[in-house]
Amino acid sequence: xxxxxxxxxxxxxxxxxxxxxxxxxxxxxxxxxxxxxxxxxxxxxxxxxxxxxxxxxxxxxxxxxxxxxxxxxxxxxxxxxxxxxxxxxxxxxxxxxxxxxxxxxxxxxxxxxxxxxxxxxxxxxxxxxxxxxxxxxxxxxxxxxxxxxxxxxxxxxxxxxxxxxxxxxxxxxxxxxxxxxxxxxxxxxxxxxxxxxxxxxxxxxxxxxxxxxxxxxxxxxxxxxxxxxxxxxxxxxxxxxxxxxxxxxxxxxxxxxxxxxxxxxxxxxxxxxxxxxxxxxxxxxxxxxxxxxxxxxxxxxxxxxxxxxxxxxxxxxxxxxxxxxxxxxxxxxxxxxxxxxxxxxxxxxxxxxxxxxxxxxxxxxxxxxxxxxxxxxxxxxxxxxxxxxxxxxxxxxxxxxxxxxxxxxxxxxxxxxxxxxxxxxxxxxxxxxxxxxxxxxxxxxxxxxxxxxxxxxxxxxxxxxxxxxxxxxxxxxxxxxxxxxxxxxxxxxxxxxxxxxxxxxxxxxxxxxxxxxxxxxxxxxxxxxxxxxxxxxxxxxxxxxxxxxxxx
Amino acid sequence: xxxxxxxxxxxxxxxxxxxxxxxxxxxxxxxxxxxxxxxxxxxxxxxxxxxxxxxxxxxxxxxxxxxxxxxxxxxxxxxxxxxxxxxxxxxxxxxxxxxxxxxxxxxxxxxxxxxxxxxxxxxxxxxxxxxxxxxxxxxxxxxxxxxxxxxxxxxxxxxxxxxxxxxxxxxxxxxxxxxxxxxxxxxxxxxxxxxxxxxxxxxxxxxxxxxxxxxxxxxxxxxxxxxxxxxxxxxx
Numbered sequence: 001x002x003x004x005x006x007x008x009x010x011x012x013x014x015x016x017x018x019x020x021x022x023x024x025x026x027x028x029x030x031x032x033x034x035x036x037x038x039x040x041x042x043x044x045x046x047x048x049x050x051x052x053x054x055x056x057x058x059x060x061x062x063x064x065x066x067x068x069x070x071x072x073x074x075x076x077x078x079x080x081x082x083x084x085x086x087x088x089x090x091x092x093x094x095x096x097x098x099x100x101x102x103x104x105x106x107x108x109x110x111x112x113x114x115x116x117x118x119x120x121x122x123x124x125x126x127x128x129x130x131x132x133x134x135x136x137x138x139x140x141x142x143x144x145x146x147x148x149x150x151x152x153x154x155x156x157x158x159x160x161x162x163x164x165x166x167x168x169x170x171x172x173x174x175x176x177x178x179x180x181x182x183x184x185x186x187x188x189x190x191x192x193x194x195x196x197x198x199x200x201x202x203x204x205x206x207x208x209x210x211x212x213x214x215x216x217x218x219x220x221x222x223x224x225x226x227x228x229x230x231x232x233x234x235x236x237x238x239x240x241x242x243x244x245x246x247x248x249x250x251x252x253x254x255x256x257x258x259x260x261x262x263x264x265x266x267x268x269x270x271x272x273x274x275x276x277x278x279x280x281x282x283x284x285x286x287x288x289x290x291x292x293x294x295x296x297x298x299x300x301x302x303x304x305x306x307x308x309x310x311x312x313x314x315x316x317x318x319x320x321x322x323x324x325x326x327x328x329x330x331x332x333x334x335x336x337x338x339x340x341x342x343x344x345x346x347x348x349x350x351x352x353x354x355x356x357x358x359x360x361x362x363x364x365x366x367x368x369x370x371x372x373x374x375x376x377x378x379x380x381x382x383x384x385x386x387x388x389x390x391x392x393x394x395x396x397x398x399x400x401x402x403x404x405x406x407x408x409x410x411x412x413x414x415x416x417x418x419x420x421x422x423x424x425x426x427x428x429x430x431x432x433x434x435x436x437x438x439x440x441x442x443x444x445x446x447x448x449x450x451x452x453x454x455x456x457x458x459x460x461x462x463x464x465x466x467x468x469x470x471x472x473x474x475x476x477x478x479x480x481x482x483x484x485x486x487x488x489x490x491x492x493x494x495x496x497x498x499x500x501x502x503x504x505x506x507x508x509x510x511x512x513x514x515x516x517x518x519x520x521x522x523x524x525x526x527x528x529x530x531x532x533x534x535x536x537x538x539x540x541x542x543x544x545x546x547x548x549x550x551x552x
Numbered sequence: 553x554x555x556x557x558x559x560x561x562x563x564x565x566x567x568x569x570x571x572x573x574x575x576x577x578x579x580x581x582x583x584x585x586x587x588x589x590x591x592x593x594x595x596x597x598x599x600x601x602x603x604x605x606x607x608x609x610x611x612x613x614x615x616x617x618x619x620x621x622x623x624x625x626x627x628x629x630x631x632x633x634x635x636x637x638x639x640x641x642x643x644x645x646x647x648x649x650x651x652x653x654x655x656x657x658x659x660x661x662x663x664x665x666x667x668x669x670x671x672x673x674x675x676x677x678x679x680x681x682x683x684x685x686x687x688x689x690x691x692x693x694x695x696x697x698x699x700x701x702x703x704x705x706x707x708x709x710x711x712x713x714x715x716x717x718x719x720x721x722x723x724x725x726x727x728x729x730x731x732x733x734x735x736x737x738x739x740x741x742x743x744x745x746x747x748x749x750x751x752x753x754x755x756x757x758x759x760x761x762x763x764x765x766x767x768x769x770x771x772x773x774x775x776x777x778x779x780x781x782x783x784x785x786x787x788x
């Protein structure tokens with residue numbers, strides 16, 4: 001397909017990548033763009049570790065009998081899969097990579113407000129990651145990523161305290177990223193970059209940061225209590241000693257439900273940018289999309305107990321939390337409708353980022369609607385702890401968050417690397433990911449609805465579930481290929497890709513007005529913003545077309 | 553933002569040496585630092601908030617046991633510590649004022665007194681912990697809380713297990729608070745060294761201000777901890 005043709009740059013301009021070389025210029029950098037790349041490398045590493053656990057889980061479930069691993073090992077596999085993917089991949093994924101790279105560029109700042117704290121957050125992430133790796137290599141944890149007490153505090157013999165500390169440290173890194181974004185967005189905007197001119201990617205990251213700031217400390221203190229309880233048998237969560245295990249669940253889900261919105265909100269921000277660009281239209285209902293991000297952050301803090309409908313909370317609180325969980329669907333639906341309205345009569349281009357955005361739209365909608373099934377008390381009792389739940393949250397976290405992440409990586413890759421990725425391969429990969437994903441997780445909806453429980457490694461008493469499990473495992477293999485492809489051609493393009501122009505998509509937004517890749521301080525002159533966000537009508541006007549060559 | 557932000561990199565030589573490259577002007581840098589500390593304190597509120605939540609749940613369930621356990625802590629030591637911290641908040645305010653008005657000697661004195669008051673707090677806390685240790689009130693294998701009457705209910709005795717939950721929360725909450733005090737002392741030691749070197753000027757003393765914000769926050773946490781832990785159902 002037609003790729004934008006670049007005028008070859010004869011002399012390579014100085015940019016953030018070639019300004020200095022050597023290991024220390026990276027490990028001691030305070031440039032938000034270099035820190036974003038450090039994060040990119042490290043989260044990719046953890047993504048493949050988490051993926052490896054997923055692969056083993058799917059292989060075990062290929063046959064009804066538990067024949068590949070032992071029961072204890074299986075427990076550790078799904079626990080480590082969850083912990084690595086949630087705390088070391090999904091939560092840092094878009095904010096720490098794309099957010100780190102783009103927030104200052106999009107608002108016209110030279111860097112984040114606290115560059116050294118930004119570097120510190122990466123080091124904390126790495127320390128937490130190393131602790132988690134050490135924990136996995138020396139025995140792992142078998143409680144599920146949820147650490148439910150009193151199993152985690154009194155019974156299991158696995159490395160709870162070490163895993164907890166790893167998550168505590170990584171959580172600190174997440175708090176510092178959120179703190180940096182909030183202060184940067186408040187204090188570092190370029191002249192003329194008012195709140196109503198901010199890209200919606202920034203609004204999404206602002207909302208995400210609020211959750212990171214107010215949620216993460218609560219799970220941190222919960223981990224402290226679990227560690228203290230486990231080491232000293234205090235009795236805080238132990239019913240034998242007068243404690244309350246339900247209190248643990250409240251404290252845990254107070255963070256861990258909003259954490260879902262830490263994963264999905266940035267992805268929504270990415271998709272908003274992509275849809276506006278490839279429909280060549282101003283986003284429909286800008287302020288609704290902006291404030292629905294804030295609404296999701298606020299509502300997100302009020303629904304945690306829907307994870308506990310069968311845990312023994314009162315019927316009245318279950319009713320209230322069920323109602324509030326329905327309410328959180330409203331801002332999400334507002335976003336989906338506004339994206340759809342943006343597409344309407346748009347001049348739609350089917351480039352790879354847009355394919356991921358389309359994938360996101362469909363899969364997120366399925367994930368969101370099945371979320372409503374789960375917030376309905378009657379159905380929830382039926383499908384709690386079945387594969388229905390597994391399928392639901394993978395549609396949100398993989399179908400939603402990960403599709404958005406991949407879409408964003410493709411969309412901004414020319415800016416990040418200064419090179420174009422191979423468009424044909426990228427479209428193929430997007431297609432493979434979409435097919436592989438649905439093949440993996442749609443059968444799990446059916447399995448769950450038919451009653452297959454989660455966390456079983458042996459289902460030989462119900463062999464009729466094997467066909468759907470085989471489909472799911474086959475899908476996971478396809479999905480794995482779909483994830484490997486971008487990694488290969490991104491690496492390939494860094495050396496062999498065509499040089500990218502400053503604005504290969506002819507996209508709106510300040511990040512496209514500087515060089516690709518940008519210079520260390522982002523802009524040669526401080527930008528002054530005089531236009532509204534997503535001014536695509538203006539960009540596509542004929543007189544503008546001569547200035548910025550559009551190659552479509 | 554005012555027009556002066558357009559100055560950019562070109563007048564770097566005229567900038568204050570502490571103005572970092574990515575800020576346009578000193579005011580922006582000061583605002584960013586101050587907002588950053590306020591946002592951080594919001595996370596701290598949530599951090600302690602989880603503990604206060606656990607405290608409230610169990611205090612409601614086991615009120616009598618909590619009252620009995622609370623009575624075993626020395627409220628005089630707690631009240632002294634409250635006074636010590638309130639005084640230290642005053643010296644912090646004076647330190648900030650001294651920095652704003654270029655009174656270097658007063659700044660050094662106030663930072664020093666604040667640190668002394670902070671150390672006094674930790675010392676008194678240590679005495680309290682030692683008492684609890686000797687009375688076998690530290691949760692764990694050697695915990696004893698037998699035959700302690702529930703205040704206001706003659707003939708009834710506190711359930712040792714429930715009292716143990718009180719002491720668990722007592723040690724976790726005051727322990728984390730003490731940890732924050734220790735971090736605060738580290739910050740103030742650094743401020744003291746910087747002040748000694750004469751680095752703070754009326755134009756640039758942001759570290760004193762945001763260090764002071766942190767110190768006040770830690771004080772305020774104590775203002776809540778003191779009545780909740782020491783004064784349950786205590787009547788004159």
